[in-house]
Amino acid sequence: MSADHSGSGRPLAWLPIHPEEIDGLPGELDYAYWAGVSDFPTDPARCVFYGVPYLSPPEVCARPLAHMPRLRVVQTLTAGVDHILPAVPQLPSGALLCNARGLHDASTAELALALTLAALRDIPGFVRAQDAGEWRQGFRPALADSSVLIVGYGSIGSAIEDRLAPFECARVARVARSARNTARGPVHPVASLPELLPDADVVILATPLTEETRGLVNAGFLARMKDGALLVNIARGAVVDTKALLAELESGRLRAALDVTDPEPLPPGHPLWTAPGTLVTPHVGGPSSAFLPRAKALLRDQLARFVLDEPLRNVVVSAA
Incomplete structure (x- = not known):
């Protein structure tokens, strides 16, 4: 179950992937495997590096933290850390919370494109027609010649634009917390949304969930979108006001x-399941064959930096 040698006296790292499956882990540490679905694998008081279980509920992810007085690093395997941030005050002073920026870029961007194409070309409608044995032809919108707005232009937003490039979009506009220039063109600030939304045929949400982005896509945001526009959410469900979205749908x-919803998981009978023109997938942007090799590489690199006392990647916050 783990490579923890309790009597060695070496610092301990808890990992959400079996240590034996990760080549090249530093020998200066002991390792224990914990994916959040069982009792603690060893004494959490020895843990100095905590790899947060992937796809576990927030209460599970945070459960060991109160028992880890020597903890120096909390490493998520998600780009968003909203499930861990509320637990930061209980971390030892100076402990670092690191996210997995870059880990899910390929997989999540791929799903964003898949959802966009499937929704535009009405693939769900064709599947239902196939189930009914019906031949339903007709014109559907194309991504070609469409105007796309990416809201949240970090590494995932940039990866989405990489994948849009061959599809002959008329325009791709970018929005982030602050304005900047890129090789592809300007990134506009959030304050520019009112003037950008009316021109977008497709709006793709790729922003992290923060206090500033919670409920960003509210009734006013949606009202500024053009008639017939498509909203694609691969960010977090709470970025969107579900009640306001349902009214428009x-x-x-x-x-x-929508790959993410609020609430999540989406309960049986929720109106989003049957809302007209809506495609729902169960938060599967990250879980793909692209995940495991990238997760192993991230953990290996961060642990190597940790034992060498080198700066860690993707530091989000340091506990006070």
Whole structure:
């Protein structure tokens, strides 16, 4: 179950992937495997590096923290850290919370493109027609010649634009917390959304969930989107006001492709399941064959930096 040698006296790292499956881990540490689905694998008081279990509920991820007085690093395998941030005050002073920026870029960007194409070309409708044995032809919107707005232009947003490049979009606009220039063109500040939204045929949400982005896509945001536009959310469900979105979907004015929802998991009978023009996938942007090799590489690199006392990557916050 683990490579923990309790009597060695070496510092201990808890990992959400079996240590035996990660080549090249530093020999200066002991290792224990914990994926959040069982009792603690060893005494958490020895843990100095905590790899947070992937796809576990926030309460599970945070459960060991109160028992880790020697903890120096909390490493998530997600780009977003909203599930861990509330637990930061209980971390030892100086402990670092690091995210997995870059880990999910390829997989999540791939799903964003898949959702966009599937929703535009009505793949769900064709699947239902196939199930019914019906031949339903007709014109559908294309991504070609469309205007796309990416809201949240970090590494995932940039990776989404990489994948949009061959599809002959008329325009790709970018929005982030602050304005900047890139090789592809300007990144606009969030304050520019009111003037950018009316021109977008597709709006892709790739922003982290923060106090500033929670509920960003509210009734006013949605009202500025053009008739027939598609909202694609691969960010976090709470970025969108679900009630406001449902009003637009049920009127038929907007369409949506959602990999994340609020609430999540989406309960049986929730109106989003049956809202017109809506495609829902169960938060699968990250879990793909691209995940494991990138997760192993991230953990290996961070642990090597840790034992050498080198700066860690992707530091989000340091505990006070």
